[in-house]
Amino acid sequence: xxxxxxxxxxxxxxxxxxxxxxxxxxxxxxxxxxxxxxxxxxxxxxxxxxxxxxxxxxxxxxxxxxxxxxxxxxxxxxxxxxxxxxxxxxxxxxxxxxxxxxxxxxxxxxxxxxxxxxxxxxxxxxxxxxxxxxxxxxxxxxxxxxxxxxxxxxxxxxxxxxxxxxxxxxxxxxxxxxxxxxxxxxxxxxxxxxxxxxxxxxxxxxxxxxxxxxxxxxxxxxxxxxxxxxxxxxxxxxxxxxxxxxxxxxxxxxxxxxxxxxxxxxxxxxxxxxxxxxxxxxxxxxxxxx
Numbered sequence: 001x002x003x004x005x006x007x008x009x010x011x012x013x014x015x016x017x018x019x020x021x022x023x024x025x026x027x028x029x030x031x032x033x034x035x036x037x038x039x040x041x042x043x044x045x046x047x048x049x050x051x052x053x054x055x056x057x058x059x060x061x062x063x064x065x066x067x068x069x070x071x072x073x074x075x076x077x078x079x080x081x082x083x084x085x086x087x088x089x090x091x092x093x094x095x096x097x098x099x100x101x102x103x104x105x106x107x108x109x110x111x112x113x114x115x116x117x118x119x120x121x122x123x124x125x126x127x128x129x130x131x132x133x134x135x136x137x138x139x140x141x142x143x144x145x146x147x148x149x150x151x152x153x154x155x156x157x158x159x160x161x162x163x164x165x166x167x168x169x170x171x172x173x174x175x176x177x178x179x180x181x182x183x184x185x186x187x188x189x190x191x192x193x194x195x196x197x198x199x200x201x202x203x204x205x206x207x208x209x210x211x212x213x214x215x216x217x218x219x220x221x222x223x224x225x226x227x228x229x230x231x232x233x234x235x236x237x238x239x240x241x242x243x244x245x246x247x248x249x250x251x252x253x254x255x256x257x258x259x260x261x262x263x264x265x266x267x268x269x270x271x272x273x274x275x276x277x278x279x280x281x282x283x284x285x286x287x288x289x290x
Contacts, residue, residue, distance in 0.1 A: 037088040041102040042071050048099065049091040050083050057081070062101060071099055114151040115267040121155050130157045132183040132286035133176070137166055140258060141187060141218045148268050149279055156287045166200055178207035185282030188212035209285040211278035217241050218275070219261050226270035227261060 040046070042059045049056040050073070057073030063082055064070070070082040083089065088096040112120040134153075136142050142162045146153070153160060163169060166188060178184045184207065188197050191212025201210040215221045219242065220232050235244035242254040251257040268276050 037096050037098045039100050040092065040097045042085070042099040043102050047092075048073065048097070050081075051089055051091050051096060055081055055083070059099075069101065115148045116152050117268050118152050120151060129159045130286065131181060132158065132185075134158060134160045134185045134187065134282050134286060135169075135172070136160060136162050136187045137189055138162055138164065138218070140261075141189070143262060144218060144222075144265060144271075145187070145279060147262070147265055148271065149283065152283060156283065158283065158286055166197060169200060173204065173208065178205060180207070183207045183209070183286050185286045186210045187278055187282060189218055190214065190216050209282060211281050213272070213274040213278055215272070215274070219245065219258075221272045221275035222261055222265055223270055223272060226264040228264070 042048075042062070044059055046059045047056065048059065055073065055075065057075040057080070059071055060074045060080060061072040062069065063072060067084065069085045071085050072080050072082050074080045085099045085101075087098045090097050090099050114120045134145070136145060139162055142160050145160055163172060169186065173184065176182075176184060186201060186208065188201055188210055189212065191197050191201070191210070192214050197212065201212075204210065213221050216235075224231050229249065233245055233248040235241050235248075240254075242257060246252060246254055246257040249257070251260055264270060
């Protein structure tokens with residue numbers, strides 16, 4: 001009787017197990033993975049090298065054609081070329097990267113400030129003027145107040161007028177007739193104890209507020225730094241102050257000097273604090289409800 005012979009497979013059981021795939025002789029070995037190329041946003045002025053041609057330049061723009069997205073590079077000689085934004089097509093520090101268009105960044109909406117430092121009202125419409133007024137001594141005072149507080153005054157509907165000299169204050173008040181809801185704020189130069197200005201502005205009633213600064217002229221209320229000088233020069237009594245200042249600073253005529261002063265003022269930071277405080281108090285006074 002013939003003996004039956006049982007053949008044994010030369011393959012181990014683990015190699016033919018369904019768990020790792022029948023006949024998979026690579027089972028248990030790590031599969032080769034394709035290297036991942038980092039994506040870099042092509043921000044403007046980013047310097048990259050085209051891997052195929054060696055052209056090196058800064059990102060200056062983009063283009064889009066039927067063939068896809070292209071980036072425009074500009075080299076040191078101001079020559080520009082377009083390159084397709086394909087995977088691993090560029091080098092940064094010798095390492096391959098894939099350029100992508102920059103993502104749009106949300107714009108930050110910061111509150112815009114007026115020259116006085118207040119929050120600026122956008123789309124401001126003209127408002128009917130209040131009956132109350134702010135009076136200043138001269139044209140230059142009015143111009144500087146308008147330059148710094150003009151936006152605030154238009155928001156509140158406050159009109160600034162100049163007196164053409166403080167000597168006219170009594171006559172103007174008699175004609176205006178201050179009263180409830182009809183107030184007057186007066187800004188005065190050189191408002192110091194014992195001065196003529198103090199005597200002319202005392203005891204004017206509850207509907208008139210007088211504030212001022214200690215400077216001889218409103219020019220002096222502009223900081224020396226703003227006009228590019230170390231300090232305002234001293235002018236002897238009896239000499240016209242503006243003329244004396246322009247003479248000592250080499251500014252020419254007072255008209256030429258005023259143009260320098262006016263152009264130097266862009267915000268409240270260019271003014272001395274006594275003038276800032278004086279104007280702010282007047283604005284609060286004439287806009288407050290009785």
